[in-house]
């Protein structure tokens with residue numbers, strides 16, 4: 291047992307899919323895996339381990355929302371449960387003009403407005419990157435699927451409700467100008483944990499809303515839209531399981 295996870299050693303597979311939402315974790319486990327067992331239940335954040343269609347042992351564990359939350363769960367999985375790869379499967383807000391709601395973004399890097407590695411006194415800004423082999427595998431699997439996808443930098447923001455409405459130029463426009471494809475709230479810290487602990491990580495997201503295109507996905511559409519991405523993530527997970 292670790293502080294926030296009450297599974298036994300060995301209950302988690304080497305590869306974990308990590309959505310933010312605990313109900314989405316349940317849906318992923320029940321829809322895409324067989325012989326599923328619940329392995330942890332602290333705070334209602336239920337983790338599951340099962341087998342993919344290809345017979346590979348894979349786990350699903352929710353991260354909760356935001357960088358501190360994914361920081362805790364991914365750290366405990368990497369450091370205390372022998373997990374080697376975490377694939378975040380979430381949603382993001384789109385910035386890039388070529389992205390539309392339901393498209394997939396694969397984060398080849400993550401930026402942040404929250405300095406998770408401040409403790410290291412780096413005298414610079416850390417670039418958080420995924421494992422290259424996992425990224426390459428995901429891009430190849432995305433190409434094979436019919437899904438529309440883009441690969442690039444995302445902003446992992448620390449604030450969802452930005453309070454300052456008086457800025458001359460909204461915060462997101464400035465991130466858009468420097469080429470961020472979109473924003474979410476977890477990948478930067480996930481990548482930092484993986485890199486510092488010598489593990490592997492990747493983040494991929496379905497675009498759930500777009501900052502310059504008004505359509506917002508309903509929660510039902512959001513669930514369906516996630517399917518294409520989860521299928522890609524499972525293919526990647528199978529290769530590293």
Ligand code: HPA
Nearest residue numbers: 381382383473474475498
């Ligand atoms: N901000 C942060 N995370 C998100 C957003 C957003 O606008 N949309 C989906 N995830």
